[in-house]
Amino acid sequence: MTTDKQTRVAVLLGSTRAGSLNRRIAEHLRDHAPAGVTVDVVEGLDDVPFYTEELDGETAPASASALRQAVASADRVLAVTPEYNGTMPAVLNNAIDWLSRPYGQGAIVGKPFAAIGATPTPYGGKWSHEHARHSATIAGAVVVDGIVVDVAALEGDPLADEASVQRLLGALDDLVAHQVEAAVA
Incomplete structure (x- = not known):
């Protein structure tokens, strides 16, 4: 059985x-996505104010509502991120906070999620990606096990290295291929 449905990431x-x-990595994945996959880079995360309940609700800022809509309309979520001081950047943490609300019903709930990326350190973003996966799990996403691509960009551009590119594209393929188990009623 074939389907014409596009998988949106x-x-x-x-x-x-x-x-x-990391923007270049995201754009490379967008431009080289396999057939049947649309990769949308969510823009404007730096325009989303830090989460607070006083801003949320019926009058949530337009930037937060656009973020929620972009993720709600997607089938999968991929964080492509560097590491700042041993953890994920505040802009990513804030996006996950907004996507987790309202509690149990946020736009990220039930979405397959993975975190990949590169840093100029020997660790390649290891802790940032672990923290993003942990936060997304708490927010209700379904973190896909086994997708770990931490690229240390110490010796040049990972997008110029075919093995690194294949690892990044493989992570996208694995995220798209992940099947979410139906909830038992």
């Missing part, structure tokens, strides 16, 4: 720098 960028390596 929303990418949350941990770096807000226009020319960042």
